[in-house]
Amino acid sequence: MTKELEHKFISEFQENQNIIHKVCRIYTNNQEAHNDLFQEITIQLWKAYPKFRGDSKLSTWMYRIGLNTAITLYRKSKRTIKTQDFDTVLHRIQSTSYDDTEEEQLKLMYKAIHQLSDIDKALIFLYLEDKNYKEISETIGISEVNARVKMNRIKTRLKTILNP
Amino acid sequence: MDELDLLKKDWKKQDADYPKLSYEEIYTIVHKKSSSVVKWIFIICIAELIFWNVINLLIPDSYFEIYEKLHLKTVLSISYVIHYAVVIGFIYLFYKNYNSICVIDSTNLLMKKIIRTRRTVNYYVYYNIIATIILSFIINFMMFSDEELLMQVFNPKNLDIGGDKLFNILLISQVIGLVIIILFLWIYYRIIYGILLKKLNKNYKELATLE
Known part of the structure; x- marks a missing residue:
C-alpha cells in the first residue's frame, strides 16, 4: 500500500515539479539553496500526501505546502553564498531573442x-501564477482587502527598488 | 506597471527551463530526512520536558535527609504530587498543539500553531523556575522560623557561626544559584529564538501588523 502510494506520489509530483522549481526560483538565488529548498518541500509534500484527499486541486495543494515550507518551515542553509547569483534569467535570455532593455529589466x-x-x-x-485575490488571501491567511493593500505596497516597493 | 507585466510574461515562458527530475531522483529525495523548523522544535521541546524531569530524578536521596530533619518532608511530598500533575498537563497540551500543526493550513495559521506549540514548552520552563522559587521561599520560611533546629541541622559541629551569618550564607548561595540558572536560560533562549525561530517570528510579525 505504501509502495503504491509512493509510486502515485512520485509520478504526480514529477508531472507538477515545475511549481516547486518556481517557488525555489523566488526564494533562493543560488543553485545550492534552490536544491536544498526543493528537497525540503518535496519531503513535506510526501509527508502530507497521505492526507491529500483530492478535494482541492493537486497544484493548489502544492502551492500551499511549497510556500509554507519556504516561509515557515525551511531554515536558510548557512552555505548560501550571496555573491554567486543564480542567474537563470541571464543564462536563458542569451539563447532567446530578447532586446537588451528587456533583458536588463x-x-x-x-x-x-x-x-x-x-x-x-x-x-x-x-x-x-495568476491567482486571484481570494486564492491569495486564503493561501496566506489574511483578508482579501489586506491582500490587495499589501500587493499595492509591494508594487510600490518594487518601483522604488528599480527606480531609486 | 510595465516591468511587472514583462516579468509575468517571462514567468510563463520559463517552464521549459527548469530541470526535469527523474523518477529515481525524486525517489531519493522522498527518502531523505526533513530538517524543518517544526521537527527541530519537536526535538528541543521533548528534550526540555525530559531535562527538567531528569533533574528532579537525579537529586540524590541524601539530599532529602536534610529536609526530613527539618520536618519538611510533607511539604515536599505535596509539592511533588502537584508537580507531576502539572507535568502531565503540560505534556498533554504540548501533544495537542504539536498534532494540530498542519502544513496545508494557511501560512498565517501554520505560524500561529507553531508559535503556540513552542510557547507551551516555554510556559513549562517558566513554571519550573517559578515553582522552584516559590518552593524555596516556603522552605526557607519554615526553616528560618525555627532557628534552633536550623542551627542543629546546618551546624551540627556547633562551630562558632552566628545565626545571622548562617542566614546570610544560605541566602547568598541561593541567590547566586538562581542568577546562574536564569543566565543559563537566557542564553539558551537567545540561541533557540535567535537561530531557529528568528525567521518565523519576523514573518509572523509582518502578517500580524496587517491584521
Missing part, C-alpha cells in the same frame, strides 16, 4: 524580488 526585476520579505515574495509568486 528582467534581471533587475528578479534582483528586486529577492530583496522583498518572505511574505511579499509569496504574494508576488501567487500574482505571477
Whole structure:
C-alpha cells in the first residue's frame, strides 16, 4: 500500500515539479539553496500526501505546502553564498531573442524580488501564477482587502527598488 | 506597471527551463530526512520536558535527609504530587498543539500553531523556575522560623557561626544559584529564538501588523 502510494506520489509530483522549481526560483538565488529548498518541500509534500484527499486541486495543494515550507518551515542553509547569483534569467535570455532593455529589466526585476520579505515574495509568486485575490488571501491567511493593500505596497516597493 | 507585466510574461515562458527530475531522483529525495523548523522544535521541546524531569530524578536521596530533619518532608511530598500533575498537563497540551500543526493550513495559521506549540514548552520552563522559587521561599520560611533546629541541622559541629551569618550564607548561595540558572536560560533562549525561530517570528510579525 505504501509502495503504491509512493509510486502515485512520485509520478504526480514529477508531472507538477515545475511549481516547486518556481517557488525555489523566488526564494533562493543560488543553485545550492534552490536544491536544498526543493528537497525540503518535496519531503513535506510526501509527508502530507497521505492526507491529500483530492478535494482541492493537486497544484493548489502544492502551492500551499511549497510556500509554507519556504516561509515557515525551511531554515536558510548557512552555505548560501550571496555573491554567486543564480542567474537563470541571464543564462536563458542569451539563447532567446530578447532586446537588451528587456533583458536588463528582467534581471533587475528578479534582483528586486529577492530583496522583498518572505511574505511579499509569496504574494508576488501567487500574482505571477495568476491567482486571484481570494486564492491569495486564503493561501496566506489574511483578508482579501489586506491582500490587495499589501500587493499595492509591494508594487510600490518594487518601483522604488528599480527606480531609486 | 510595465516591468511587472514583462516579468509575468517571462514567468510563463520559463517552464521549459527548469530541470526535469527523474523518477529515481525524486525517489531519493522522498527518502531523505526533513530538517524543518517544526521537527527541530519537536526535538528541543521533548528534550526540555525530559531535562527538567531528569533533574528532579537525579537529586540524590541524601539530599532529602536534610529536609526530613527539618520536618519538611510533607511539604515536599505535596509539592511533588502537584508537580507531576502539572507535568502531565503540560505534556498533554504540548501533544495537542504539536498534532494540530498542519502544513496545508494557511501560512498565517501554520505560524500561529507553531508559535503556540513552542510557547507551551516555554510556559513549562517558566513554571519550573517559578515553582522552584516559590518552593524555596516556603522552605526557607519554615526553616528560618525555627532557628534552633536550623542551627542543629546546618551546624551540627556547633562551630562558632552566628545565626545571622548562617542566614546570610544560605541566602547568598541561593541567590547566586538562581542568577546562574536564569543566565543559563537566557542564553539558551537567545540561541533557540535567535537561530531557529528568528525567521518565523519576523514573518509572523509582518502578517500580524496587517491584521
